[in-house]
Amino acid sequence: MNRIMAIGHDVVDVGAFGDQLRQPGSRLSELFSARERRQACSLASVKNDGQALHLAVRWAGKESVLKAWCAALGHRPVPYGIDDFPWPQVEIIDDSLGRPGVYLTKELNDLLLSSLGICGDVHWLISLSHDGSVASAVVLLGLDDPGFSDS
Structure with missing residues (x-):
């Protein structure tokens, strides 16, 4: 990620x-993908807490x-509002090391790029947390620079 957009x-x-x-x-629960529901169920079983906690943070x-x-x-038209956003097309899934990631379907990712006027790709960074009765998430949307390598 070269530039943070939002x-x-x-x-x-x-x-x-x-x-x-x-x-x-x-x-x-239908606003979550099948993978998200499975992962929340698995985490709840392993951690011996409620599935609602793991879905709430997602x-x-x-x-x-x-x-x-x-x-x-910014001031450009927003393609979706909270009531018509395709929630299952955005997945918040942990990788094999337990690190959360943001995954959009190709269709939604293409719409995101088009709405932002980007001919490239974006990168998402996410941090999830929960403590007691509160679940929280912070997401950074960044623009990838094709000339930049993080290796």
């Missing part, structure tokens, strides 16, 4: 989020992605 941050009340997940007829990550995208647009 930052996004979000905080989620884990208890309220868990209550929403458990409400009869709630479609909140929800904070997803909201942070949308906020960073909107911030990067």
Whole structure:
């Protein structure tokens, strides 16, 4: 990442989020990809805590992605709002070492690049945290420089 374009941050009340997940007829879990749900379930089992905690922190990550995208647009039109954003197309997934990452479907990534007027690629950095009843995420959206190598 050569240039930071925008930052996004979000905080989620884990208890309220868990209550929403458990409400009869709630479609909140459908806003996560199957991989996110599987990973949250696995982490909850390993850490002996609730799946809602692991989904809540990923929800904070997803909201942070949308906020960073909107911030990067500046005064340009925003392609999505909170009610029509394709939430399952943004995955907040840990890699094999437990490091969280942001992964967009190709379709959504192409729309992101187009909306920002970028002929290249962007890079996401994310930090997730939870303590007690609060889950938080910070996301940086950066522009990749094709001439830059981090090796």
